Amino acid sequence: MFAKLKHLAIISDNYALLSRFYEALFGMKTSKSPRPESAVAIGDGYIGMNIIPQKLGRQAGLEHFGLEVEDVEKVSARLREKYPSVQLIKRPTNRPFAGISTHDPEGYVFDLSQQAMTNRAEVYVEGEWKQDRYISHFVLRALNPANLARFYREVYELQECEKPADDPNHYLTDGRVTMIIAPWSITDFEGAGIEPRHMDHLGFKVEDLDAFKKDLQALVKRNPALSPKPGGNEGEIRLRLLAKCQHGQFQMADPDGVPIDVAAR
DSSP, X not given: OOEEEEEEEEEOTTXXXXXXXXXXXXXXXXXXXXXXXXXXXXXXXXXXXXXXXXXXXXXXXXXXXXXXXXXXXXXXXXXXXXXXXOOEEEOOTTOSSOSEEEEOTTOOEEEEEOTTOTTOOGGGGSOOOOOSSEEEEEEEXXXXXXXXXXXXXXXXXXXXXXXXTXXXXXXXXXXXXXXXXXXXXXXXXXXXXXXXXXXXXXXXXXXXXXXXXXXXXXXXXXXXGGSOOOOHHHHHHHHHHHTTOTTOSEEEEOTTOOEXXXXXX
């Protein structure tokens, strides 16, 4: 594949606690970091996830993703030809994945990297491995899902999956991880806090859903600090929206409130 979905980032004041949650429940491995005071990098053997401390003006939650591409110059040329309003910017060298940041036509910011970039470090250079629980998908909500899906096909060569004719979502994959582009509608949030367009949720595949639920119960019993964040009445509305995702079977949240959809392989 020309592009791979290889990076995710969560912004949180509880970055150390969150890393423990994903390590304990999903088996993700924490990378040894030269900057333990500023972020935690964890991985599932394919995709790396940085949990970054929240700073002034930066919203918490699931914030951005990253693509590893074969040739950044080819990406740049395609953008100049077809999407001249989309720009690229070089990032500081202390980012373990983000050699370049860019955005899509709807304003979602994401990172670009390629194998030869010298800034790559931590989980992004430690090689791939296989584990029973891993990230399977994430969701973007868009005002025009079809146009956004076209952008990722044309520039990054992500492959669009077949879907039922009445499914309004678009499913783009690198062969391992799926980016789901779903419509955003203000009416979806009736009765709850209205959320602007942003990355919607994380999806995981697990070896057995019943075993996963038992592990979750045991984890909460051993360490209540790692409990999924309760949602109240508005949270129930949010979980019902989450349950509409065709790739999930069990809906929950991490201790910081990031929505998670879990399904058996």
